Amino acid sequence: MRQSQWWIGAVVLGVGAAFLGCGRSDYRTAEATSLKPAHERNMAPDFALKDADGRTVRLSDYRGKVVLLNFWATWCGPCKLEIPWFVEFEKQLKDKGFAVLGVSLDEGGWDVVKPYLERARVNYRVLMGNDDVANLYGGVESLPTTFLIDRQGRIASVHVGLVSKADYENDIKTLLGQDFSLLGDPAGDSAGRGAGAAESPVG
């Protein structure tokens, strides 16, 4: 676990540093990490947090699925641009071995977060985060910070700050091992392959 945590922290710092030094105004590529090769991925630290209904949710509950783990807050404008994308991903891919997990870092708790979730019609599970979980993932003090976790529970990529929807789509499609368009093919099966065609676990 210790080695895993160091790796996550290093990635967050590195991506963040590259990000802050970037003066580009578009949202593509510079901040995005490509997917790490499967054999170089480290396990995503497990955690247990409460959802809006008070149920305890563990990351390990999602083992076997590709998970988009998004740290965000209601006061974070860039985070709120991404949320409709995640709503769309959840809608189109939840039956294909994919799930979005939002972790709010709002100090105001559910009193602040629930009204926003209703307003934004968020259809995926959102959990209330805390410092312990943020620290597990390298501090996560810049928002949004999003981890893509593969079916084996390993961190495949980290995005610090706003990146493009296409970056997420490409990463998710690769992790799901499916060659369909997230936008143009809601059925998601035009390539004739199902979730079982996901990339092979390595390492």
Add this chain to the structure above:
Amino acid sequence: MIRPAVGLAQRKVLSVEAPARVTLEKGGETQVTIRVKVSPGYHVNSDRPSDEFLIPLRLHWEGPLKPVETRFPEPKQERYGFAEKPLSVFTGDFEIEVRFRAPVGAAAGEAPMTGKLRYQACTDKLCLPPRTATVQFTAEIR
């Protein structure tokens, strides 16, 4: 333990200064200019953000002087790629004017004043959590 992101998280994007010392009579008033600097590329929400979920700039004081009036500058209405509407923000260098009054019953002599400026900063691509910057000056009450 993880530590790397802390360095990123603690990146200082705002500084605040006040005059070292002000002098006023018991029952009298004085105006203090608070100078704020926001790092290039960052903005902080103004005291009147344009969205209910945004965290406004707030300045609170501890000490014997009572803040009678706080005047923030006119905020900028800036457009960012992540927001449909312009946001009410402060960027770069700006000043906050605070008028203080010394209570009639205040003790004569020097007293420390401490201001807490709560702010929340973002770039056009990411946001940092709300933070509090501290500013201090000495009030000499005669």
